[in-house]
Amino acid sequence: MSMALTLPAQFIAGTTTRRGAPQKPMNEAQFEAFYRKTAGSLWSYLYRLVGNASTADDLLQKTFFRYLRSNPALAGEEHMRRYLFRTATNLALDHFRESKREKEKSVVQAAAESVVDERHALRHDMMRMFGELKPRERALLWLAHVEEADHDEIGEALGLKSKSVRVLLFRARKKLGDVLRKHGMAPEAAR
Amino acid sequence: MSEPCRYEREVLRATEEDRWTDALRAHVAGCEDCSAAMSVAPWIDRFAKIETRDRPLPDPAVVWLKAHVLRGSVAVERVARPMRAFHYVAYFFVAAGWATLLTWKWSSLQQWLLTFSPAHALQNAANGANLSVTFFLAIFLLSSMTITLALHTILAEE
Numbered sequence: 164m165s166m167a168l169t170l171p172a173q174f175i176a177g178t179t180t181r182r183g184a185p186q187k188p189m190n191e192a193q194f195e196a197f198y199r200k201t202a203g204s205l206w207s208y209l210y211r212l213v214g215n216a217s218t219a220d221d222l223l224q225k226t227f228f229r230y231l232r233s234n235p236a237l238a239g240e241e242h243m244r245r246y247l248f249r250t251a252t253n254l255a256l257d258h259f260r261e262s263k264r265e266k267e268k269s270v271v272q273a274a275a276e277s278v279v280d281e282r283h284a285l286r287h288d289m290m291r292m293f294g295e296l297k298p299r300e301r302a303l304l305w306l307a308h309v310e311e312a313d314h315d316e317i318g319e320a321l322g323l324k325s326k327s328v329r330v331l332l333f334r335a336r337k338k339l340g341d342v343l344r345k346h347g348m349a350p351e352a353a354r
Numbered sequence: 355m356s357e358p359c360r361y362e363r364e365v366l367r368a369t370e371e372d373r374w375t376d377a378l379r380a381h382v383a384g385c386e387d388c389s390a391a392m393s394v395a396p397w398i399d400r401f402a403k404i405e406t407r408d409r410p411l412p413d414p415a416v417v418w419l420k421a422h423v424l425r426g427s428v429a430v431e432r433v434a435r436p437m438r439a440f441h442y443v444a445y446f447f448v449a450a451g452w453a454t455l456l457t458w459k460w461s462s463l464q465q466w467l468l469t470f471s472p473a474h475a476l477q478n479a480a481n482g483a484n485l486s487v488t489f490f491l492a493i494f495l496l497s498s499m500t501i502t503l504a505l506h507t508i509l510a511e512e
Contacts, residue, residue, distance in 0.1 A: 207402070232428075306397060325358070337390055339398075343394070
């Protein structure tokens with residue numbers, strides 16, 4: 164489940180050149196390989212934040228536009244990973260600020276998606292429950308649990324101090340626990 | 355609450371794989387961070403595994419192409435910025451020129467315009483208008499500048 168990037172050296176032109184050699188910008192083939200490796204997990208993250216597939220598509224593309232504009236040849240592996248998630252988070256939060264109806268919008272959009280079969284029904288219910296959290300809480304939980312990011316990485320992605328991440332993550336977990344309890348899904352207890 | 359709990363990752367892994375040691379279980383019982391993490395981890399894990407994509411991701415070739423088109427338009431925008439500033443300054447000076455000229459010579463201009471009526475044409479044929487050549491030269495200059503600026507604006511937009 165972890166998306167910790169272990170990119171082949173060919174993707175990181177800036178880190179593989181000889182000392183003093185000019186750094187080549189990322190070419191289309193390198194970008195495509197990088198995109199195929201990262202876009203899936205980034206899209207999942209965005210979809211869980213915004214609750215709408217089309218919006219997640221748009222934000223994903225915007226994230227990569229910004230990434231390409233930032234001269235990725237100069238970036239290392241860790242930097243690229245952090246940059247993508249930080250940019251995606253900022254774009255998602257901007258999206259909420261622009262709409263100014265974040266909760267209603269995400270929940271309504273999630274609800275508006277077709278509930279055709281059991282798989283869709285499960286997705287719909289889970290999205291609805293996750294949508295009861297604030298966008299930042301969703302981002303915190305997703306980055307900590309699914310992307311397995313440490314507190315520094317989460318702090319960087321969300322523009323928070325890592326000390327604050329601990330407190331906010333604890334609150335987000337508690338809140339999700341309350342939401343699950345409210346919907347009759349008791350959180351796991353220590354075994 | 356200052357430093358993150360160093361067992362948090364282990365607790366999450368144990369929850370995912372359902373492989374607990376007594377020491378870890380004892381730790382979770384006394385650590386509220388890990389207890390909270392453990393309580394929601396299975397649900398988030400299930401949530402992360404559900405299939406959410408009904409269609410393929412945007413094509414990387416299209417993303418690459420769009421990014422380069424956008425980069426080009428940003429560059430054009432940057433280059434066009436001084437030209438746009440020049441246009442605004444030129445609009446201001448031409449508008450100010452017209453306003454000054456018309457205010458300054460308004461009464462003379464009115465009289466001159468009246469000379470175009472048939473009655474005045476006969477009456478003032480011999481007198482001529484009391485507007486100087488300089489005035490007509492200024493009119494000509496301002497008109498030329500206005501037309502040039504308008505053409506320049508249209509061409510720049512195209």
